[in-house]
Amino acid sequence: MTSTFDLPQRLLLGAGPSQTTDRVLRALGSPTLGHLDPAFGELLDDLSARLRTVFRTENRVAFPVSGTGSAGMETMVANLVSPGDRVICGIHGLFGERMADELARHGAHVVRVEGEWGRAIPLELMTEATKDGFDAMFVVHAETSTGVAQPLDGLADLCRANDALLLVDCVTSLGGHRLELDAWGVDAAFSGTQKCLNVPPGLAPFTLGPRAVAKAETVDCPSWYFDLSLVLGYWSGDGGRAYHHTAPINLIYGLHEGLGDVIEEGLEARWARHERAHGALLRAVRALGLERLAPEGEQLNSLLAVRIPEGVDDAAVRGSLLLEDGIEISGGVGKFAGSVWRLGVMGFGANPEPQRRLVEALAKRLGHEPADALAELDAGWTSD
């Protein structure tokens, strides 16, 4: 008989879920309150405030959708896109493709802007796509399939000029890579808990600005579960919290504490730590013969995607790392399946100690002495 109490312990340093912290795990296991209990309501108010802080927004609507990151994506589309809407969709990895599928299911006219996998999409390509008018523009800020951060500069202006919404996937950047929704003019964004927040999967942090709220009021939401006109009666109702569905209470405890970690560290400090951790790990893995997929300046600090060297057996290395060394890294997906490894640099994982364990194990599996790589790692953490 399998038991959850006999499961092996791993160090999670892949593309997510990331390592959960003791604080978060302790919160998860706290006694369940009712979803209409006033004490829980206070916690929810505080949770929304914390989400605003980490999203860098003043949006009234900020709450976690009751599902994983992709449930946030579906909530965005089901409430903000009407059949026939022209939606520009930036695609430079798996999660852009996923959004194109989601948009098509909701009857959007999808204007695909295809960037290179492993690169950011040039602003000129996005601009070019706007010439026939559009209702919304979507980009993946943090492409988890390639480790690329998409700059958002200029996109809000394009959208404002067309009275269109700017929609963003920030699943793997929230709490790890600089993200400033209001300053960047983002109208709606969704994220996940199992990346830089070190909270188990199951919730999708979500926010809508006033232009998006206005658009949502014109859309016939085809989903009952994700219908914001119902959901927000619970999350931001004026006369108290109206029952729609039962909120995932214990996961919300975990998210509350995960956000607490971020806020106590400070966003700027946390972003700087992730940048340093990414740089240090890059130096270390270069000493092992691995090269980053993203060019300098386009990298996502929270995820380091590297090319697998010729002659190295992807599955064998990842299998040994997991089963013998107890460390999880992720393989490639989509067109990078078999040719890329994805190394998480997320919250707890963006620290010297877990990175040292990873570098030592990787060196062993690739047939290197670890000393040089570890020296590079240390240098990356201590250099100016």
Place this chain on the structure above:
Amino acid sequence: MTSTFDLPQRLLLGAGPSQTTDRVLRALGSPTLGHLDPAFGELLDDLSARLRTVFRTENRVAFPVSGTGSAGMETMVANLVSPGDRVICGIHGLFGERMADELARHGAHVVRVEGEWGRAIPLELMTEATKDGFDAMFVVHAETSTGVAQPLDGLADLCRANDALLLVDCVTSLGGHRLELDAWGVDAAFSGTQKCLNVPPGLAPFTLGPRAVAKAETVDCPSWYFDLSLVLGYWSGDGGRAYHHTAPINLIYGLHEGLGDVIEEGLEARWARHERAHGALLRAVRALGLERLAPEGEQLNSLLAVRIPEGVDDAAVRGSLLLEDGIEISGGVGKFAGSVWRLGVMGFGANPEPQRRLVEALAKRLGHEPADALAELDAGWTSD
């Protein structure tokens, strides 16, 4: 600053979430594994086997949808109902109404069969609705808004004769009130974790029989998140588990242990305990002047809905119970808002000790001496 570690502790004896057990809470707080880790995969296989046991089914497809109970409802409709399908929808409470809304959003021709709130729907009414043919029939087995159990006798025959599917909501019966999906000819069912399983909300146990699987293959699912042609690549793929979305890992730990509790007790024993607990609580609250909404023979053992006596202040009593006695019960919803209380008899709550606390507190709040009611409670637990 609010913290999840300073929250008050309550005894949850309302319509859900129910009291979570220590075993489940400990599982929730266990270290997170990756969703593609082979050790987690073994746990998922075991979880599916446990779901089959408690659903009383041999269905190959049995897994938890990554959302609350209503996400199970949406998965059912999005995958099994095509626009234009005639779907008979039994409505005898809030959750039948909710399904009618869900069906209409998916373009179904909804044939409403309206029963009385607080009663089961007579078979003749359902039969009458079948005369023009239909593609699917939906009933709420356990109406959480009224505390009524809907008998399913005869419904499968009606469906088979029309080559239609029988769809069931068993959110509040799974693990508490007799439920035998295969024996009753149910083609698809969804449930929730936060009722008789004593697991926090966030997952929807779900199962599909072979006729439903065949139908799903003909439906264009409008949802990406709930699309079973994608989701089942993870949950019941033949060549391993294909990533669709990241499963809610720690909640799955909790569900695994909650189901473990049910299976170790034994389904028949557990159903009998809930029946006895319901009867004992009914005797006790009758001594306090409360009457059950459901007539004898139509009651849902896991939820006792009672009429609030004339002159009693609903909100004041529930507020004192919660804030002074630390016990949560639920008010009425829909047409019973303000006139009904719902007392949970769910798993942990279906035991003498929590019931004694509830009866004592209720007696105090209603201005009664508790002795007679407590004697009735004890008699209910010890009589043959």
